[in-house]
Amino acid sequence: MSVPAVIQAIRQAEAAAGRPAGSVKLVAVSKGHSPVQIQESILSHGHFPLAENRGQELRDKKLALPDAEWHFIGPIQRNKIKYLAGVSLIHTIEEVWQAQALAEAAQKWGHAPEVLLQVHNGETQKHGMPPAALPSLLREVQATGLTVRGLMVMAPYDQPQAAEQIFRDTAERAHQLGLSELSMGMSGDFPQAIAAGATLVRVGRSLFA
Numbered sequence: 001m002s003v004p005a006v007i008q009a010i011r012q013a014e015a016a017a018g019r020p021a022g023s024v025k026l027v028a029v030s031k032g033h034s035p036v037q038i039q040e041s042i043l044s045h046g047h048f049p050l051a052e053n054r055g056q057e058l059r060d061k062k063l064a065l066p067d068a069e070w071h072f073i074g075p076i077q078r079n080k081i082k083y084l085a086g087v088s089l090i091h092t093i094e095e096v097w098q099a100q101a102l103a104e105a106a107q108k109w110g111h112a113p114e115v116l117l118q119v120h121n122g123e124t125q126k127h128g129m130p131p132a133a134l135p136s137l138l139r140e141v142q143a144t145g146l147t148v149r150g151l152m153v154m155a156p157y158d159q160p161q162a163a164e165q166i167f168r169d170t171a172e173r174a175h176q177l178g179l180s181e182l183s184m185g186m187s188g189d190f191p192q193a194i195a196a197g198a199t200l201v202r203v204g205r206s207l208f209a
């Protein structure tokens with residue numbers, strides 16, 4: 001696929017789910033691709049937020065592509081928070097200390113990223129908060145001063161059937177918590193995520209294939 005083909009598939013999935021066109025945003029996962037490839041394959045088609053999962057790689061690409069908007073979708077490590085300066089949205093808060101460290105760094109940067117809480121999917125994934133812990137995590141993260149926009153979940157790789165229930169459960173949890181953004185769906189399962197209510201789909205492989 002390519003960016004236009006993925007956008008078309010997103011619009012089709014929105015329509016099939018009876019959702020308004022444009023209610024789902026493409027987050028272009030650029031990990032593993034060079035700035036030149038990112039420019040050619042993604043940015044030449046429009047302004048899409050780019051997402052990386054490693055701090056140093058993010059920092060280096062941000063220098064090479066200074067006008068792009070950046071998201072972070074990787075595990076947050078204390079000694080790598082410094083590389084997240086300038087990021088607009090962090091999808092992967094799973095513990096309170098991460099939000100505290102981020103809020104502290106944001107003071108120095110003079111701007112704070114918005115955040116999503118990553119939910120454990122109940123299966124093989126090692127990352128994410130157990131759903132039962134979400135209400136207290138949400139309160140504690142909000143207490144750091146960061147703005148929590150929503151939830152993020154990763155389904156087991158390329159198992160769209162199993163993914164569907166995980167997406168529906170996550171959408172229900174976001175609704176209960178009063179959170180509006182839902183980051184879910186990757187190349188192998190974004191139509192299912194859109195059917196369940198995703199507002200941000202994190203697509204990588206399909207954009208460069």
Ligand SMILES: *Cc1c(COP(=O)(O)O)cnc(C)c1O
Pocket residue numbers: 029031053073074154186187188202203204205206
């Ligand atoms: C790599 C990655 C993606 C994109 O996955 P694709 O299968 O390449 O579309 C999405 N989310 C996270 C957290 C990732 O690490």
